[in-house]
Amino acid sequence: MRTFLSVLIFLLFSNNTLQAESDTQIKQEATEIVKKWNNSFNNKDIPALRTLFGPTVYYYGTNLNNNEVIIDIERQLLTSYNQLIKSDIEVSFYTTGIIKCEFIKEVFVKGKRKSYPSYLLLLKTGSEYSITGESDEISDKNTNGNNNIGLESGMYIERESKFSWFLVVTFLLTILGFYLVFREFKKKSNKSNDNYLAEAKITSNQTFKNRPTFFPSESEKGHDFEKFVVDRFKKEYFILKHWRSDKMHNGISPDSNKYPDLEYDFKTKSAKAKIAIECKWRSGFDDGKIEWAKDYQIKNYIHYKKENGVDVVFVLIGIGGMPNYPDELYIIPLEEITSTILYKKSITKYQRFSKSSFFFNPDYRTLT
Known part of the structure; x- marks a missing residue:
């Protein structure tokens, strides 16, 4: 054809x-x-x-x-x-x-x-x-x-x-061409409809539980937010040493899962520091608050900081929007968090309105 x-x-x-x-x-x-x-x-x-x-x-x-x-x-x-x-x-x-x-x-x-x-x-x-x-x-x-x-x-x-005869022949061949294209399209369309009906019949016998879902998993959402965060650290000053994404299979996970997601070496001509980042994304506040971690996780982060010579651990929380571009972003030093529950009114002072690259002040140990 x-x-x-x-x-x-x-x-x-x-x-x-x-x-x-x-x-x-x-x-x-x-x-x-x-x-x-x-x-x-x-x-x-x-x-x-x-x-x-x-x-x-x-x-x-x-x-x-x-x-x-x-x-x-x-x-x-x-x-x-x-x-x-x-x-x-x-x-x-x-x-x-x-x-x-x-x-x-x-x-x-x-x-x-x-x-x-x-x-x-x-x-x-x-x-x-x-x-x-x-x-x-x-x-x-x-x-x-x-x-x-x-x-x-x-x-x-x-x-x-x-070229009158040529034009007549051209016209007839064009009509024939359109007819053949239409016939081929109709044949494929009928075949496609038959396949669709067959698949629909099979699908109708499945339960919602067995149907595949196209919504991202929690781990995928978390990884997307981590990529959003990583993109805002300038490579000239921040060297990414570790990127730990939560991995688990049949209840088995590596020991590194309990540590912060990201670890950086910060270096300039006059200063250097080791910082760690824990990334959390939530779709929104629930009645003005979120649960950002469990008690044991907070203890793990504190232990990790002491044992690995990390100068400061920051908790970066994304709220709303999409994981790869949240509506709100909060940067909170771990040492200033005392609870697994964070209230919006209490963390407003940590909100970062710019989506540009991060700046670390080694003297005050702040990330803005």
Whole structure:
């Protein structure tokens, strides 16, 4: 199916391109014939003119043979005849294969100058062109040439479109292409619906308990908040030494789970310190308070600080919003927390309103 459409599109575009290139080439060649005809006239080159004209020529309202045309041209050239093409050469095509080249011809005869809306009719046979007509609009009007001789000879019937059949075929192929695409889409749609109904039937027999959930787990929420916190420590000053995410399987967890989540070495040219961060995210305050930890966890954090030479432990609490971008952020030194329950009104002074990078003051041991 896709191969067919690809071939169809290729043929349509390639044919259009080839037709356009063919027209352009023919117009260029026809223009050169007109220029050659004009130069031969001015150079009085009778042999060249005889070669240019075809066996039969529509010549200013009359059909003449090649020899009769040349005799008339020789008569003109006995005088001080000269001509000049003053305009661009417009090329058009006819259903009979005739190519019409229109231009303004300025004629000099016996010191007088006149301009005529003229044209040549060309016919291409193989790779050769021959002039099958020479006239101008004034002569045609005077001799009724357009209405009689031209139409009778079939030379003046302008074709509606050189590629009319091509357009018809293109249209039919396009309709066929749309039909095949629609049929393929409908087939896939029906198959998709069948699969959906089959899956729905199976799912309807499942309980909510067995259905997969797409909500993040508590550990995933915690990890997202940790990433939010880590992003705000500048690597130029804070070297991350440990990142402990809570891990557990069938009740088995590493001993490091009881320690703070993050541990940093803070270094500048004039100061250094070791700090630890415990990250907690809650969706909101419950009646103006949250439980941020259990008693044993607080004891573990205090023990960890003493045993590992940590200068200060901070508890970072995110409230509301999303774990990776909370609405509120609180930075509380562990040593200033005395309970597992924190009230919003009591921790307001620790709220950090900026979401930019953290700044640690080693003298006051504050993180802002």
